[in-house]
Amino acid sequence: MSVPSTLGQSLQGFRRTVTQDRVTSYAHASGDHNPIHLDEDFAASTRFGRRIAHGMLSLAFVWEMMSLNYPSTWHRGGTVKTRFTSPVVPSEEVAVSGSVKRLRTIDGNQMVECEVTVTRPNGEKALTGSATVLLA
Amino acid sequence: MNLDDLKSGQLFGPYPFEFSRSDADDYISATGDEATPHKFGGNVHPLHLDAFVLSRLIADIGIVENRIETVHAGQQMTVHREVAPTENIVANATLKSCSNRRGTIWAIFETEFVDHSGTAVAESSSTIIMMP
Numbered sequence: 658m659s660v661p662s663t664l665g666q667s668l669q670g671f672r673r674t675v676t677q678d679r680v681t682s683y684a685h686a687s688g689d690h691n692p693i694h695l696d697e698d699f700a701a702s703t704r705f706g707r708r709i710a711h712g713m714l715s716l717a718f719v720w721e722m723m724s725l726n727y728p729s730t731w732h733r734g735g736t737v738k739t740r741f742t743s744p745v746v747p748s749e750e751v752a753v754s755g756s757v758k759r760l761r762t763i764d765g766n767q768m769v770e771c772e773v774t775v776t777r778p779n780g781e782k783a784l785t786g787s788a789t790v791l792l793a
Numbered sequence: 794m795n796l797d798d799l800k801s802g803q804l805f806g807p808y809p810f811e812f813s814r815s816d817a818d819d820y821i822s823a824t825g826d827e828a829t830p831h832k833f834g835g836n837v838h839p840l841h842l843d844a845f846v847l848s849r850l851i852a853d854i855g856i857v858e859n860r861i862e863t864v865h866a867g868q869q870m871t872v873h874r875e876v877a878p879t880e881n882i883v884a885n886a887t888l889k890s891c892s893n894r895r896g897t898i899w900a901i902f903e904t905e906f907v908d909h910s911g912t913a914v915a916e917s918s919s920t921i922i923m924m925p
Contacts, residue, residue, distance in 0.1 A: 699860060
């Protein structure tokens with residue numbers, strides 16, 4: 658199977674709905690019970706005005722996309738650098754996407770650097786950043 | 794812990810931990826990634842390591858207990874190798890930088906994850922903003 662390795666080439670992405678049930682499940686599984694994700698009253702008092710999803714959940718979507726596109730190399734030496742730029746609100750369907758941004762050789766290994774994003778329905782980027790992976 | 798007590802260079806941990814097969818499956822399932830378990834070859838989702846440390850940092854800083862409004866602003870992670878369920882891992886976190894801007898704390902935590910032999914299996918960096 659060939660992997661994305663041409664500059665500008667799009668990765669196979671996907672869409673996923675972030676329900677409050679998923680956020681609650683993620684809180685239990687990760688141990689991150691920050692009330693901003695779970696407590697409606699507390700969340701209403703914050704700058705966001707309502708509960709928001711964990712940034713790590715958006716990052717997990719990116720991780721999944723990288724696994725999907727680079728199944729044999731992502732889990733050995735993969736690196737992500739991301740910023741959470743806008744909170745995902747439960748019930749939103751986000752789009753997880755990426756493209757090949759740069760090709761380079763490090764210590765004799767061919768690496769692919771991808772631009773990765775998670776986009777909210779209103780077009781705002783919830784996550785932006787890069788993911789770097791061995792080509793083979 | 795009072796937020797004013799946070800200082801650059803401060804150490805958190807060590808946090809020894811292991812995930813059961815069930816814990817590992819629950820984490821993967823919670824992300825909605827139904828197709829991934831076979832890709833991990835039965836191993837732990839690497840982000841699960843990071844999520845665990847974040848939960849411990851949140852507890853140690855008292856974010857939940859003191860109901861501190863926080864924003865997870867950024868995350869980096871590099872994985873050197875996968876971790877198996879029941880494998881003993883130790884995480885050591887350092888508050889790499891901490892600045893107070895009109896009462897709002899910007900903190901960057903760097904964490905190294907090592908196995909029983911002390912070999913690094915992953916490293917991460919988390920940027921957390923804490924409002925007064």
